[in-house]
Amino acid sequence: MVGEAGSSAAAAAATTTGAETAAKKWSLWPSFFRWIPTSTDHIIDAEKRLLSLVKTPYVQEQVNIGSGPPGSKIRWFRSKSDESRFINTVTFDSKEGSPTLVMVHGYAASQGFFFRNFDALARHFKVIAIDQLGWGGSSRPDFTCKSTEETESWFIDSFEEWRKAKDLSNFILLGHSFGGYIAAKYALKHPEHVQHLILVGPAGFTSETEHKSEWLTQFRATWKGAILNHLWESNFTPQKIIRGFGPWGPSLVHRYTNARFGSYAEGDGLTEEESRLLTDYVYHTLAAKASGELCLKYIFSFGAFARMPLLQSASEWKVPTTFIYGFNDWMNYKGAQEARKHMKVPCEIIRVPRAGHFVFIDNPTAFHSAVIYSCRRFLSPHPDNISLPEGLASA
Numbered sequence: 001m002v003g004e005a006g007s008s009a010a011a012a013a014a015t016t017t018g019a020e021t022a023a024k025k026w027s028l029w030p031s032f033f034r035w036i037p038t039s040t041d042h043i044i045d046a047e048k049r050l051l052s053l054v055k056t057p058y059v060q061e062q063v064n065i066g067s068g069p070p071g072s073k074i075r076w077f078r079s080k081s082d083e084s085r086f087i088n089t090v091t092f093d094s095k096e097g098s099p100t101l102v103m104v105h106g107y108a109a110s111q112g113f114f115f116r117n118f119d120a121l122a123r124h125f126k127v128i129a130i131d132q133l134g135w136g137g138s139s140r141p142d143f144t145c146k147s148t149e150e151t152e153s154w155f156i157d158s159f160e161e162w163r164k165a166k167d168l169s170n171f172i173l174l175g176h177s178f179g180g181y182i183a184a185k186y187a188l189k190h191p192e193h194v195q196h197l198i199l200v201g202p203a204g205f206t207s208e209t210e211h212k213s214e215w216l217t218q219f220r221a222t223w224k225g226a227i228l229n230h231l232w233e234s235n236f237t238p239q240k241i242i243r244g245f246g247p248w249g250p251s252l253v254h255r256y257t258n259a260r261f262g263s264y265a266e267g268d269g270l271t272e273e274e275s276r277l278l279t280d281y282v283y284h285t286l287a288a289k290a291s292g293e294l295c296l297k298y299i300f301s302f303g304a305f306a307r308m309p310l311l312q313s314a315s316e317w318k319v320p321t322t323f324i325y326g327f328n329d330w331m332n333y334k335g336a337q338e339a340r341k342h343m344k345v346p347c348e349i350i351r352v353p354r355a356g357h358f359v360f361i362d363n364p365t366a367f368h369s370a371v372i373y374s375c376r377r378f379l380s381p382h383p384d385n386i387s388l389p390e391g392l393a394s395a
Contacts, residue, residue, distance in 0.1 A: 037247055038287045043137045044088075046281040050112045053274065056122040057093045062086040065133075065161035087130050087162045088137035092118055094126040099172060099195070099378040101125035101371075104159075106177030106203070108238065108293065110136030110285045113176075115278070117360050120368040124379055125172070132179070133158040134292020136285050143294040148307045151298040155182045156189055163193060172375060174198040177331070177357065181299070184310050184321075191318035198374055200324045200367075201357050204299065204306035205335030220302070232302040237293045239286045253283040261361050270361070311335060314342035322348045322374035325395075326355030326362060333395050348374060349395035350388070366391055 044060075051058065067082045090111060101121060105111055111129035121127050131138040132155055145151040159182070163169075173194045175183030180202025187194045219225040242249045257279045261270055270278065301307055321343070323336040333349055340347045350370045355362035369389040376383040388394055 037250075038284045040137065040288070043281075043284045043288060046277075046284045047088075047110075047112050047137060050115050050277045050281045051090070051118075053115055053277065054092075054118045056119050058118070059091050061089050061091075062137075063089050063162055063165050065158055065165055085133065085139035085141060085158070087133060087139075087158065087165075089128065089130050089162070089166070092122040092127040094122055098124065098126045099375065100168065100170070101127050101172045101174060101375075102168070103127065103129040104132065104173070104175040104179035104183050105129075105135070106175075106179045106201075107296070108286060109176070109179075110281075112136070112278075112281050112285075113358070114360060116274075116364045117368065120364070121371065124372055124375075128166075128168075128171075130159075130162065132182070132292055134295075140289045140291035143291050145295070145298060148298050151295045152182075152185055152308070154295065155292075156186050159186055160190060163190075169193045170195050172196045172198065172378065174200065174371070175202065176200040176360070178203050178299070180204075181306070181310065187319045188313055188316060194319045195378070196375060197319045197321040198324065198371060199321060199336075200359060201326065201329045201331040202310070202323065202336070203304060203331060204308075205310045205339060206305060229302045233297060235294055235297045237290065237296055239290060239293050242283070242286050243290075249287055250279070250283045253286065254279045257282055261358060311339050311342075314339040315344065317343045317345050317347075320346040322350060322370075323395075324350050324352060324359060324367070324370045324374070326357060326359035327351055327353050327393075328356040329359065330357055337395060350374065351393040351395055353391055353393070 047060070063086060064084050065087055066084050088111070103111065103114055103117075105113055110131045114129055118127055118129070134140050134143065134154070143154075145154055169192075171194065173183045173187060173196070175181070175198070177200070180199040181204035183197060184199060184202065184204075187197050220229050242252060245252050257275065261275075261278070299307060317339075323333065325331065325333040325336075333351060336347075336349050340349065350373070352359045352363055352366045352370055355366065360367045366389075370392055372379065373386065373389055373392070376386045380386055
């Protein structure tokens, strides 16, 4: 059923709890009566409008992940509530026997950001995309984590409960940016479920000490740097600015999406309709209740350097990995090169031309080629005979 939840989603919806029921009642008020014109219903509606651009049929569902891992004294979302939580999930039709590809979005994003990729990838994979806990159309519990370890558990353990609920194993896991960081941390903890890891412009490979940024040290010593560093440590997120603008928030997001997407496009940039629908979707996902976004200061120090960098665990890697970077990605691929020196599993680094950090939006055709090439051993009977597609570069 295109764009509609299946029976499992209906069952999940039937168990909607008090907080979410309150949110739905709140959403009945017309948008113009509210300072922040959004709600959970607005997010799902915006998602459906954006995914109407996708031709492949899909099922949307709210997957019940319970209140926390069985036997855990402290629930993974560090909440006082014992109510069930849900992960918003879309699954696209595929050929029987296709390998499963699970896609995880980055910070300040959600699964709809992959809208330009679903059709092409669904020809080769059973594609499943999720909104991480606290993002997009997933549940947004109060964020009460107080450490990097707790914050990582929030995302890793909730993803593992989602995997159990979906009864998945032996899947390819793709994560972008912060989602790449979480995907890598998940694969370190649960390598038995992941066949292959694809990290797209992943965040969190190096710490500030390893990076040795003289510019950042000098900037932090200025009054502007001191203020920004204070805001970072106070967990002041960009989303708070959008909420502060209230009814003017959508126009602010419109300017952001126009500047953020298409700057490095190869000529097939966003159409007017794509831009309009993506802007609407991005606004509603960013302006909704703060939850997962509050992970920022616990995962990264000022300057987006990891507090527990992946480079430190490179020697423990157990899953074959492909890194994909845009040529103009602000995430430096040299971190992956350094990690590869310590990894004991197969590792490739692919760079995509005419693309920045959002390589899958900037140059989707080349991005699809990179993903398919990285998964050649699952898609071809003779993977060793396949060469790197023209235009892509190996680092």
